[in-house]
Amino acid sequence: MDLVVLTDTIIKKLVSDRDSVSVKEFESTDENTVQIEVVVSEDDLGKVIGKNGKTINSIRTIVQASASLNGGRRVKINVDSY
Numbered sequence: 325m326d327l328v329v330l331t332d333t334i335i336k337k338l339v340s341d342r343d344s345v346s347v348k349e350f351e352s353t354d355e356n357t358v359q360i361e362v363v364v365s366e367d368d369l370g371k372v373i374g375k376n377g378k379t380i381n382s383i384r385t386i387v388q389a390s391a392s393l394n395g396g397r398r399v400k401i402n403v404d405s406y
């Protein structure tokens with residue numbers, strides 16, 4: 325499965341304003357790393373990050389597991405608001 329699509333699907337299930345979600349892949353200096361940038365509305369930022377970062381860490385674990393099954397690339401996910 326495409327890691328960006330997987331991340332987008334998970335994030336959109338968590339937020340109230342699904343139309344404001346933007347998930348994009350960026351080039352990384354390391355060819356074995358996938359850099360994913362997630363942008364959500366400021367109101368949804370807390371839902372995505374979760375208390376003490378537990379929600380975003382869980383999302384990272386799920387996406388990393390999918391990456392491991394499909395080539396073993398490392399995944400970095402950054403979350404920001406607009």
